Amino acid sequence: METKKSSRQLLDEALAKHYEDALTAKAAGKLVAWATSICPQELLETMDIDVVYPENHAAAIGARKGALTFIEHAEGMGYSSDICSYARVNMGYAEIQEFAGGNIPMPDLIFCCSNICNTVIKWYENLAVTLNIPLIMFDMPFNHTYEVPEHSVKYMRAQIEYAIERLEAITGRKFDYERFAEVMKISNETCEWWKKATDLAVHTPSPLKGYDMFNYMAVIVCMRGKTACKEIFQTWYEEMKEKAANGEGPFKDGEESYRVMWDGIACWPHLSSTYKVLRKFGINMVTSTYPESWNIRYETNDLDGMARAYSSNYANRNLNYGIKNVTKLVEDFALEGIIYHSNRSCKLMDFRQYEVQRRVEEATGVPSVIFDGDQTDPRIFSQGQYETRIQALVEMMAEKKKSEVTYE
Amino acid sequence: MYLGIDIGSSSSKAAIIDRNMAIVATHVINIGTGTRGPSQVIEEVMQKANITQEEILYTVVTGYGRVTFQQANAQITEISCHAKGVSYLMKGIRTIIDIGGQDAKVIRIEADGRVKNFVMNEKCAAGTGRFLEVMARVLGCDISELSDLADSATNDIPISSVCTVFAESEVISRLASGASVEDVARGAHLSIAKRIVGMCNRVGFEADITMTGGVALNKNVVKVLSEELNMEIKAAPETQAVGAIGAAVFAYERHNKQD
Numbered sequence: 001m002e003t004k005k006s007s008r009q010l011l012d013e014a015l016a017k018h019y020e021d022a023l024t025a026k027a028a029g030k031l032v033a034w035a036t037s038i039c040p041q042e043l044l045e046t047m048d049i050d051v052v053y054p055e056n057h058a059a060a061i062g063a064r065k066g067a068l069t070f071i072e073h074a075e076g077m078g079y080s081s082d083i084c085s086y087a088r089v090n091m092g093y094a095e096i097q098e099f100a101g102g103n104i105p106m107p108d109l110i111f112c113c114s115n116i117c118n119t120v121i122k123w124y125e126n127l128a129v130t131l132n133i134p135l136i137m138f139d140m141p142f143n144h145t146y147e148v149p150e151h152s153v154k155y156m157r158a159q160i161e162y163a164i165e166r167l168e169a170i171t172g173r174k175f176d177y178e179r180f181a182e183v184m185k186i187s188n189e190t191c192e193w194w195k196k197a198t199d200l201a202v203h204t205p206s207p208l209k210g211y212d213m214f215n216y217m218a219v220i221v222c223m224r225g226k227t228a229c230k231e232i233f234q235t236w237y238e239e240m241k242e243k244a245a246n247g248e249g250p251f252k253d254g255e256e257s258y259r260v261m262w263d264g265i266a267c268w269p270h271l272s273s274t275y276k277v278l279r280k281f282g283i284n285m286v287t288s289t290y291p292e293s294w295n296i297r298y299e300t301n302d303l304d305g306m307a308r309a310y311s312s313n314y315a316n317r318n319l320n321y322g323i324k325n326v327t328k329l330v331e332d333f334a335l336e337g338i339i340y341h342s343n344r345s346c347k348l349m350d351f352r353q354y355e356v357q358r359r360v361e362e363a364t365g366v367p368s369v370i371f372d373g374d375q376t377d378p379r380i381f382s383q384g385q386y387e388t389r390i391q392a393l394v395e396m397m398a399e400k401k402k403s404e405v406t407y408e
Numbered sequence: 409m410y411l412g413i414d415i416g417s418s419s420s421k422a423a424i425i426d427r428n429m430a431i432v433a434t435h436v437i438n439i440g441t442g443t444r445g446p447s448q449v450i451e452e453v454m455q456k457a458n459i460t461q462e463e464i465l466y467t468v469v470t471g472y473g474r475v476t477f478q479q480a481n482a483q484i485t486e487i488s489c490h491a492k493g494v495s496y497l498m499k500g501i502r503t504i505i506d507i508g509g510q511d512a513k514v515i516r517i518e519a520d521g522r523v524k525n526f527v528m529n530e531k532c533a534a535g536t537g538r539f540l541e542v543m544a545r546v547l548g549c550d551i552s553e554l555s556d557l558a559d560s561a562t563n564d565i566p567i568s569s570v571c572t573v574f575a576e577s578e579v580i581s582r583l584a585s586g587a588s589v590e591d592v593a594r595g596a597h598l599s600i601a602k603r604i605v606g607m608c609n610r611v612g613f614e615a616d617i618t619m620t621g622g623v624a625l626n627k628n629v630v631k632v633l634s635e636e637l638n639m640e641i642k643a644a645p646e647t648q649a650v651g652a653i654g655a656a657v658f659a660y661e662r663h664n665k666q667d
């Protein structure tokens with residue numbers, strides 16, 4: 001009898017297949033696209049275009065300690081060291097085109113949505129110009145109002161419709177609206193299971209080990225229009241549900257002593273050393289802003305809903321939304337502390353971080369700490385500084401716990 | 409007897425308190441982690457206190473070098489130790505500015521000495537003791553002379569670069585264009601002060617304020633900082649040893665289970 005595969009096995013296999021399929025497609029002369037992480041991938045999936053995500057590839061290069069070669073190359077090309085390191089890794093990769101830890105096919109089409117940041121606009125435009133390939137750009141203005149305004153929804157919807165025309169022209173094939181409906185349904189279900197799984201961390205202790213979320217995130221970025229991705233999250237959910245029912249926490253060999261949120265992207269080049277410090281103190285990162293960022297939900301065939309969903313992610317929302325969102329996470333997940341990664345690459349997140357920290361602390365009284373690092377540039381991180389800040393957070397959380405002990 | 413050791417990036421400090429929580433001895437050596445500083449400071453503080461190793465009941469280590477120091481019963485961050493040290497030594501302090509060799513921090517404490525919140529400098533030497541070391545080198549003086557030099561300044565020479573390396577070139581070019589050493593020294597202090605004021609505003613500082621760490625020995629920095637904050641900075645006794653004293657108090661509390 002075949003034993004059921006674990007979600008981790010499914011995850012590893014799916015990711016390997018994702019990259020293999022793209023390389024095979026390219027070799028067979030099929031069109032390959034490079035796209036941003038929260039773009040309307042439904043259109044590409046409907047057109048059966050293989051997609052790879054430079055952000056995910058850059059993160060993988062960072063985690064496999066390969067980033068510096070590409071970063072230095074990009075800086076040599078003239079890109080400033082102040083530019084996002086994902087962009088520098090990818091720009092460098094686009095010229096070197098070889099990474100021992102895993103390659104991606106070069107693109108025939110660039111598919112970019114600026115709902116995650118402004119850097120992607122010039123980064124992807126430069127790729128399209130340099131490689132002389134078509135660019136489909138979704139210009140998604142930052143939402144300065146609390147709710148996404150209707151004019152932004154209309155603007156995004158019109159761009160989706162225009163993108164469909166462009167895709168038909170580029171591929172010479174008609175857009176299949178029945179297949180589109182199917183892909184919309186699968187994508188929504190995948191997002192629903194992603195959210196359901198990550199929400200299991202509300203249990204104390206949490207069955208979810210936070211750093212695992214960084215791993216599973218790869219497929220919500222790369223494959224959310226595919227059934228295989230939905231199945232990974234369903235399996236992951238079942239596994240954690242069982243753990244929660246048995247009262248099992250995140251660590252095999254220790255207690256979940258503190259529950260925190262990690263704000264921002266991981267420090268990929270220092271993933272293991274940043275994790276070990278947390279583990280040493282029994283800290284579990286139970287949530288972040290990521291579960292909600294990929295909870296991209298709308299009714300099948302509702303293009304307005306789809307447009308709204310893609311305008312609504314955390315990174316594209318205003319300060320008050322960000323504060324309310326984090327405050328709610330503190331309550332829902334019974335957080336005892338927050339770790340803010342002041343990520344040199346990400347101006348968008350850093351710009352408001354101090355104010356989010358100040359107001360969330362005011363609203364919740366939960367202690368927090370900011371440390372300096374970078375998502376992929378290994379040079380922007382100091383282990384000693386990181387450890388001191390984390391330990392100081394632990395000391396504050398411990399004092400707070402002590403003062404809150406009640407005797408019945 | 410209870411021993412507290414604070415191993416910084418450029419100095420090692422130690423303090424011993426007795427069973428009545430009274431300070432018996434403190435000692436500072438101006439070399440830090442990775443040197444013989446830590447062992448030397450322990451040896452010499454015990455000589456000062458006239459005690460032997462066997463009399464030490466509990467040791468707490470703090471500071472940048474705490475993680476690699478193996479001979480202590482516990483290690484606690486410098487943030488908590490400065491808060492503990494200050495609340496042991498002084499009454500009514502709610503904000504601590506600690507500027508050491510490689511980092512600067514502003515710590516807000518509760519009335520009972522617990523840490524409420526803190527901010528530290530970014531991964532950069534701006535606003536730290538290292539910045540002053542570089543400035544002293546460019547000005548051709550000893551770091552201990554900077555305060556007197558700055559006291560005799562007659563003009564405001566702003567140093568606008570935040571980065572220590574750029575500030576160094578800026579100072580060289582100021583000196584080349586005829587600025588006096590005194591004015592530049594004061595400019596360097598002003599640059600640190602502005603950086604620290606930014607951190608104070610971030611953490612939301614409140615009175616009373618004190619200053620600890622090696623840079624607090626520079627009276628002119630304290631004066632300039634007071635002016636920029638528009639608030640008196642109360643002088644902490646044993647400025648450099650506050651972290652070590654806090655560590656010793658923690659050692660006492662841990663050993664006597666008050667913690």
